Amino acid sequence: MIYQPTLLPLMENSEQIYTEIIYDKRFTKMNDITRDEEHIHDFFEIYLNLGGDVSFLVEDHVYPIHRGDIIVTAPNEIHRCLYHSDCLHEHFCIWIRSLPFATDPLRAQFAKNKLLVLPDEEKERIIEACFAFYKSQSEESPRPFATVKSFFEILDILCADRYDTIEAQSLPSDFSEIIEYISEHYTEPTCNVSHICNTFYLSKSTICRRFRQYFQTTPSDYIEAKRFSEAKNLLGAGQSVQSACLNSGFSDCSYFIMRFRKRFGITPYQYQKDFL
Structure with missing residues (x-):
């Protein structure tokens, strides 16, 4: 079944940036019919892998991924996670509508680069930022400044050009x-x-x-x-x-x-x- 994100304003009374984050950790079987099929969104998706024997399909290309690797898909790009064995799959997904800047950094940065491989220290930094963002969004008492801080830290890491771009896997x-x-x-x-x-x-x-x-x-x-x-x-x-x-x-x-x-x-x- 395809999960349909519900994007909300980053801060209360703000209609500029809409986003949602989920954290998922579960044992997944290759033949599980409830897994997401290939799908598209009207917004950017940032997938951060934390574990699992998986790769990622974006349009016509398959990318190998490991812990800390990031896949960025643009609006209306076909994508899905591919499972290669029965495994514990752990990941974050963040969905973001186009940002209200003169030049959308996500669209400009990731028009071609889909798989981002960060240095080890940056991997841990973005994982910590995602956990902080997720926690701030999940708490009953809103923490707007903590939410904004962690959100923009994630964007800063993604847009800082401190990563390697990896080619898609070769298909027959x-x-x-x-x-x-x-x-x-x-x-x-x-x-x-x-x-x-x-x-x-x-x-x-x-x-x-x-x-x-x-x-x-x-x-x-x-x-x-x-x-x-x-x-x-x-x-x-x-x-x-x-x-x-x-x-x-x-x-x-x-x-x-x-x-x-x-x-x-x-x-x-x-x-x-x-x-x-």
Whole structure:
């Protein structure tokens, strides 16, 4: 089941910065059907790994991660955590709407860099800052200055260029060709599993097995996620619901509205109204 964050103002009576933080530590099985599938948000997500045999999928790339490593995803980027064994998975997630500055530091800094590997001392510093931010948000008695201090300490660490950027894991060339083909053609209604099978002369079972192996999803779900990502961008740019539907690869507007509502809890029209 996909967790839907509810972002709140950083401080009471403040409508400038909306954010939410969660801390999660639990034993997770690879075949657990309650795990999040690939998903998208309307805001930035900062994932901080504290433990677990996992990697992270962002759009078409898989990144290896270890304790203290950080994944930053931008609004409407497809992402999910990939589990490689039954393991204790511990992490923080912070969601942030675009910051009210002339230049959004998150968008500028992380347009291309998704995986951040900090020096050991900075890893411990940001972990401590996340625990402080989480604690200040969780307490019954508000501590606004402690909240703001820890929040901006996290941003300072992220935007200080004191990290290494790590390339995504290499995928087999034949699977990379399939992913590249989908990225180029997913806005075409004919881009479906059968079409991909015919294009690459592979059986449906082989295609599905490859997606399960490398992305832990189905090709149909992956294509649909990319279409929803594009549809939300188009709706945010002011296109009508019908235009966003057709231009993102859906051929049936009623089906698009039904699936959109099931996935995001609101209709495309309501989403656009709230966004604009």
